[in-house]
Amino acid sequence: MTAMGEVQAVGVGEQSERRRTTDAWWAVPGALVAAAVFYVAHRGLVDDAYITLSYARNVAEHLHWGMIPAVESNTATSPLNVMMLAVATWLTAVTGELQPVLGLGILTVALSAAMALWAAQIARRVNVSATWSLAVLAVVFANPFVNSALGLEVIPIAAFLTGLTAQAVAGRRIAFGVLAGLLVLTRPDLGIIVAVMYLVTPAMRRRFWVAPLAAFAVALPWWMFSWYHFGSAIPTTLVIKTLQKSFGDATFGNGLWKMWQAGTVLPVLLAVVPAVIGLVAVIGMLVVGARRRLAAEHWPLVGLGLGGLAEFGAYCLLGVPPYHWYYVSSTVALGVTGVFGLALALHRGRVPQIGGAVAVSVALAVGAVVSFAGLGMPWKHPVIFGNWALPQEYIAIGTEVGELVGESIVKAPPEIGTVAFACDCNVVDVFSDPGITVESIEQRIDEAGPVVKWLLELNFSRLDRTQEPLTPAYWLAWSRDGFPPGLPAWHTNSPWTAPATMYLEPVRD
Template sequence: MGRAVAAARLPAEPGEPAKRGVGRALLWPATVALVSAVVFLGVRGSLIDDSFITLGYARNLAEHFHWGLVEAETANSATSPLNVLLLALGGTLTRVAGGQVHPVAGAGVVFVAAMTAVGWGFARITRALRLPFFTAVAGTAAILVNPFVLSATGLEVHLISAALVLLTAYALEGRAVGFGVVAGLAVLVRLDLVVFVVLFALGVGALRRRLLPVVGVALVVSLPWFVFSWFALGSAIPDTFLIKTTQGAFGEYTYGNGPEYYLDPKRWKATLVAFAPAVAGLVTLLGWLGWLVVRRDQAARFGPVGVLGLGGLAYYGAYSLLGVPPYQWYYVAPIVALTVVFVVGAGWLARGGAFRVGVASLAFALVVLPASYLDVHRGVPWTAPPIFGSWATAADYARVGREIGARIGDATVAAPPEIGTLAYFCECTMVDTFADQGRVVPLVGRRIAAAGPVAGFLLRLDYHWLDRARRPRPVDYRLDWSWTPISGPDTWHLSSPATGDGWVRLVRI
């Protein structure tokens, strides 16, 4: 090892090999960025309703330095503060001089940057474990084309992917400071990623021995936001935790049995393709645990990858216990974690003879090619993603939202069950629990009253600075949704490949 490091420091002779090395180092991230940009152009017209909630936050932050879904109300329903901040920055960077902020273009910037980080992180993982570089190519592709990940573009799913891959890379390299930085950013992507952060910090010896700098750096990166949110927004944890955990199930389906929910005739192929690498990763994880028992000296160096897989299982278990609805993006963290485990395992297998290389190549192909085929076969550019549950397409919601905005002007309208895309294109004051924190206050009281002593104490602490006297914003109109045909003035027809036809009517109160 010492000779290798010394050799790496020797000046190149006559200089050309060093230039080629730099070229190769830049070629991979540039390739990932280019391919990711092309993919985003194919999916940008199919963003789901929850993505537009985040985009609404980003636009208000970039244009008005305001934290909320609508300009008229401050709210705390953005699950991923880092995603909002980056989307606002990306939208600002794409603004034509003197023009408007373009959050969807900003989403493209974040998408490309996050996938480039995934590729860069995979390159570090392959280098740390001395795997074939094709492992990084296959791993990056497996995440990029996964239907569950790609269908939630605009949400924080690609930042989750980048965070998990980079946490694994820094854990393998034993870099406490780098890991701490990524850990702090990870909990700003989604607070629930703390499950992975804790398991890495305690389960990887190189990090555990330097726990103080790991924790210190992570707190320096993340704590300022949580303190600001606690005082200024009424709670350190986004209100979506409260909103989602009080929603219950989708019929008989909660997170635990949620994969069955997506096995309907319209989505079963995409669902199987999306979960296939995770299932393969679970088998690989079990194989690694067995290998750890019989050949600990060899298997231990893959420890951080195993910890990542265990984190995916712990995450799945925690969400199952919470009993939240099976929203598709909730499955991204365990899918990505176990995909990395599978890809690394296949990469290790490919280090052997021709037969093992063939088996590994076939495994990679079975993960990447079917997903790529499904993504393209349904038509490009997308009008709706393969995993889709919104009650209308983005194009339909955009058309209706603009017309409603022109109709109501400065008035306030109560949203139908889905608010994101309508509010974004309406550019009006449209409210529900995601947009109006006054509607969250009663939920807080009921949840605290129903909680046990420990949970109740934590909730009271989290909402200590919330203005409990805040009332819901008065509304002038409401939007009524109907699954049966209705007609008349201020009535619009919408359609969704997931739910069929629907109608919405604007009613003055």
């Protein structure tokens, strides 16, 4: 190499290092935004979040994979989320005790920082201002399906999808595979988005086997362990949720419209508008791509948006209830696509990049704050809420129940998560007791068609189907019609169910 060439190479290397350092600074606003949102939400987590927190606490404290102390179970929808939360919870031991909610805050901040960094890397690769990483943060945290489900796998989904896109636009096949493996350990169905992005991204076609091998290297060890040890490679919540099918006439397919009719107009708009912009961006980029004029680094954005659409369609076909966190993967994927699609459009129109990014961020932030109105600070319950009691009511009930029943088995009320977490005792239903879960598995297999039935039989081929449900000594009942005199009872007042009573009753033969 000539002297001039050496100087140029050093200059390019220094410039690349400076860019990476600049990108890293965007992790700071990512952490700050997450900390603020978590403070607002930490006392009002939805009931299902406490299922994950119970798993994380048991893993951190006893290396016990289960929701209750008595038995192991495999109903944690997101194994990776449990593992990461367990590590974060273990770190909180420096305070003198394990604090899973604080661990959730630590993990949320760390993943949000990573997400902002990855968003800045995407921006640099597609030649727009890194300020658009602020808009990505706004799209994620203003989304009510995200901020109303903290504790579930919503932040890992958003962070790892952004990270996967960053690796795709940079053409990093091994890193893409690693992020792909993390995504399918976060939720198996995210493999749909991963597959679409892999097929659409030009860089993945060279040495096409590298990314899949890396993904399998990350995900396969857990799948094999889970299949061998628990009797199922996938979490058994897949069976439980598909058996539920709907909430009355509300399904995943019409769930957004039902929320709109119920009056949650602004929250739905905060999730849907960025997704619609993403859909428009995908269509526009496909038109350009059909003329072979779309840059290689823009194709991963197309893949992310198309993957979000495919994910939405898969959930419609799967036939599950409209749990609001089920909309996270599709709305976030399309929303992030919309951010960078808008950035590219403004760039071509020579509109100031920083001004556009800040305007989008502020608009979404203001919309989110308005949607929080009336919920308190920190809020008593999230924007989208359908639990049968307020979180703090459930915590108070669970704490007292734990003191009353000790190690006895308690039959759960209609919702188990928060009560079981606060009780730290053996509250049982289909999520915590494998003996009850087996009954649901058998029902799902019996109802399945030939192909699905064969797949389910293969997945559950090592499952011990002779497990019997635990025998409860107590029943924690929920009622709008009062309660038998002389029993421990607690009043609840959820905006979803109105005033009601929970009472603890001994189970009689």
